[in-house]
Amino acid sequence: xxxxxxxxxxxAAIGLIAGLGLAVASIVFAVPKDEKAEAVRxxxxxxxxxxxxxxxxxxxxAALSKGETTQCNKCTPGGNDVAxxxxxxxxxxxxxxxxxVAAVMCCxxxxxxxxxxxxxxxRSCKIATQLFGGPKTCVHGCIGFGDCVRVCxxxxxxxxxxxARINPDKCRACKLCINTCPRHxxxxxxxxxxxAAVLCVNHDKGAxxxxxxxxxxxxxxxxxxxxxxxxxTVENFCAKVDYxxxxxxxxCHEACPVGCxxxxxxxxxx
Amino acid sequence: MELTKGLIAILLTAxxxxxxxxxxxxxxxxxxxxxxxxxxxxxxxxxxIFVMALATAVxxxxxxxxxxxxxxxxxxxxxxxVIAALVQLVEIILKKYIPALYSALGIYLPLITTNCAVLGxxxxxxxxxxxxxxxxxxxxxxxxxxxxxxxxxxGVRERMESCDIPKFMRGLPITxxxxxxxxxxxxxxxxxxxxxxx
Numbered sequence: 001x002x003x004x005x006x007x008x009x010x011x012a013a014i015g016l017i018a019g020l021g022l023a024v025a026s027i028v029f030a031v032p033k034d035e036k037a038e039a040v041r042x043x044x045x046x047x048x049x050x051x052x053x054x055x056x057x058x059x060x061x062a063a064l065s066k067g068e069t070t071q072c073n074k075c076t077p078g079g080n081d082v083a084x085x086x087x088x089x090x091x092x093x094x095x096x097x098x099x100x101v102a103a104v105m106c107c108x109x110x111x112x113x114x115x116x117x118x119x120x121x122x123r124s125c126k127i128a129t130q131l132f133g134g135p136k137t138c139v140h141g142c143i144g145f146g147d148c149v150r151v152c153x154x155x156x157x158x159x160x161x162x163x164a165r166i167n168p169d170k171c172r173a174c175k176l177c178i179n180t181c182p183r184h185x186x187x188x189x190x191x192x193x194x195x196a197a198v199l200c201v202n203h204d205k206g207a208x209x210x211x212x213x214x215x216x217x218x219x220x221x222x223x224x225x226x227x228x229x230x231x232x233t234v235e236n237f238c239a240k241v242d243y244x245x246x247x248x249x250x251x252c253h254e255a256c257p258v259g260c261x262x263x264x265x266x267x268x269x270x
Numbered sequence: 271m272e273l274t275k276g277l278i279a280i281l282l283t284a285x286x287x288x289x290x291x292x293x294x295x296x297x298x299x300x301x302x303x304x305x306x307x308x309x310x311x312x313x314x315x316x317x318x319i320f321v322m323a324l325a326t327a328v329x330x331x332x333x334x335x336x337x338x339x340x341x342x343x344x345x346x347x348x349x350x351x352v353i354a355a356l357v358q359l360v361e362i363i364l365k366k367y368i369p370a371l372y373s374a375l376g377i378y379l380p381l382i383t384t385n386c387a388v389l390g391x392x393x394x395x396x397x398x399x400x401x402x403x404x405x406x407x408x409x410x411x412x413x414x415x416x417x418x419x420x421x422x423x424x425g426v427r428e429r430m431e432s433c434d435i436p437k438f439m440r441g442l443p444i445t446x447x448x449x450x451x452x453x454x455x456x457x458x459x460x461x462x463x464x465x466x467x468x
Contacts, residue, residue, distance in 0.1 A: 007344055014348060018355030025359050029366040122432045 036089060037065035043085040044075055047153045049174035051076045064090055076100070077154075077172030099191040101171040101266055102156075102178060104148075106185050107199045108141035109161040112214040126182045136162070138212040140202040142185055148177035168266045192267055194248030196232070196241050200260040203236040217260045223252035232261075277407045279463055280400075284411025286459040290387050291419040293456060297387030301420060302445060304378070311424035312417070317378035319413030322391050324360065325353045326409040329392045330402050349392055350384060357383040387416060423452055 040061040048056035052074035054063055063069050064086065072087040073080075079099065087093060119128060119135035125147040133139030144162035156170035157177060166177075168191070178186045185201055198217060202209045206218030219237030226232075231245035232252050239261060241252075250263050290296045297318070304314040329349050336344055361379050364372040382388060391412045395405040426448050435444050 006339075007341055010341065011344065011347060011351070014351055018351060022355060022358055022362070025362050029362045031365055124432075 034062065034065050037061040039089045040064050040086055043078075043082055043089065045078050045082065045172070047077060047172070047174065049077060049153050049172075049176055051172075051174040051176075077174045079172075100173045100188040101168045101191055101268075102166050102173060102175070102186050103189040103197070103264075103266065104142060104164045104166060104186050105197070105199050105201055106142040106163055106183075107215045107260065108136060108138050108213050109163050111161075112216075113138050113141060113162075113212070129182045138202060138216060140183060140204070141200075141213060141216075142183065147180050147182065148186065151176050151180045169268055189264070189266055190243050192265070194263055194265045195243050195246045196248065196250065196252050196261055197264045198232075198239045198241055198261045201238060203238050205237050209237070215258055215260045218258060220257060222255040222257065223261055226251040226255035277403060279466070280404055280407045281411040281414075282463045282466070284408050285415040285418060286456070287461075287463055289415040289419055289456055290390065290412045291416055292453040294390065296390040297385055297416060300378075300382065300385065300387075301416075301423065302442075302449065305420055305424045305427055308421065308424045308428065311420040314378045314382075315413070315417030315420045318382055318385075318387065318416050319410065321353070321357055321379070321382055321388055322409040322413040323406065324356065325349075325388055325392050326395060326405050328352060328356055330395070330405055333396050345393060345396060346389070349389060353388060353392070354383045387412070419452070419456075423449065426452060 037058075038061070041057055044057040044061060046057050048058075050056060052060045054060040054074075060074065064072070070092060072090060072092050073083040075082050075086070113136045115135055116137045117132060117135050119131070121127060121131065123145045125134075125143040125145045128134045128143050128145055134143045136143065142163045144159050144164065146157070146159050146164065148164050149157045149159060153174065153176065154170045154172055156167045156172075157164055158167065159165070164186075166186075173188055175188070178184075178188070183201070189195070189197065200213075200215065200217040202212065202216040204212070206220065209216040209218050217238045219234050219239070221234055223232045223239050224234055228249070228251065229245050229247055231242045231247075233240055233242070239252075241261070248263055248265075252261050253259075253263055256262075284290070288294060291298065291301045300314055300318070305311050329352060332348060332352060333342075333345065336342055336348065357379055361372070364379075391409045392405075395408055398404075398408075400408060427445065430444060430448065439447070
């Protein structure tokens, strides 16, 4: 009898001691929870994209509750709704977020750009760009190997005819792709308004640009002269639109000889 | 001198010739599951080394006690119980006092509390009749061997990411093939440790 009883009691006793020990330890070593941070964390989208400038949603929630920041509107993916909810929890004023989406400033598709080498290496923009400036004739434009596609947490980016394009319905303006693109082609574009945009970042001189891409900006200044609101400027042989000044009249588009400047209106459908 | 030689031989044997993952096939689940990226592989291995050393230090006196009462057959169940409770306790204490280490090991600690590699190392220590020092060297060596296998395999898997693998081999099949090839490469260490010290 004792042969059975002793081991059973022994194991049960060890289990009991371990269980009680853990129960006591969880009370003695309890870490005080930050309730405000947890409530804020619940509201945030949880993509950990880092658009707010903190290490992730947890980092932003902790910074808010500790008072390191008083801005409730840093979560661009969450937009105004999240900002309002966060402000309600923190008892602060929510600032406005201008709704934006990311857009790829390049139209170097197969119709405009040619392949200058038969690339068979690793299909990564960052690597390809180091080999003679990438497989395409334009050394400033989209390579189309999709570094941005892989980094996007919302699966908003796809490659269309060798150029990355962003689905505005899915894009939450978290800026991860902007920081990833080795060519710095991606920029934020205001939502729901008609604005002119230059889909080119080629800083080479006009003649050189012409050899690289049929739709590249040659820096001819025609758009600058056409614009009545001083919204278009040309720097380093490439035009740029100031979205704050642009009224979307379309005169720059009519003046552009290569057609790289056009009127865009990006809307979300959902 | 003889003692140090013996300990180093045990350490090297555990790392190279008797590698827990690649020769004994213990701890395959985390080996395949967490080896996708180098930093998670390192985090997991660090937790394994920590838990293996801790488990050995705690189970050694418990085993002495069990054997003195002629209850050696209770090893497995008591070891599992004690290791699981201990790791939970350590996790709670780490969370309170060393949050940085907790966030580095945190997710992996509960994952490996009942892992066969951890239980395997303490049972093998008993089976081999090691004393306390030898047991500690064996378990740290086993943990380092696990880390070596994990880091190597994570490197292999990261290289495979950029390879053009035939569609039917993608995912688990190619991973298992790669694991077996890495395991074969460890056969090359057979007999090395015995002859290091002449």
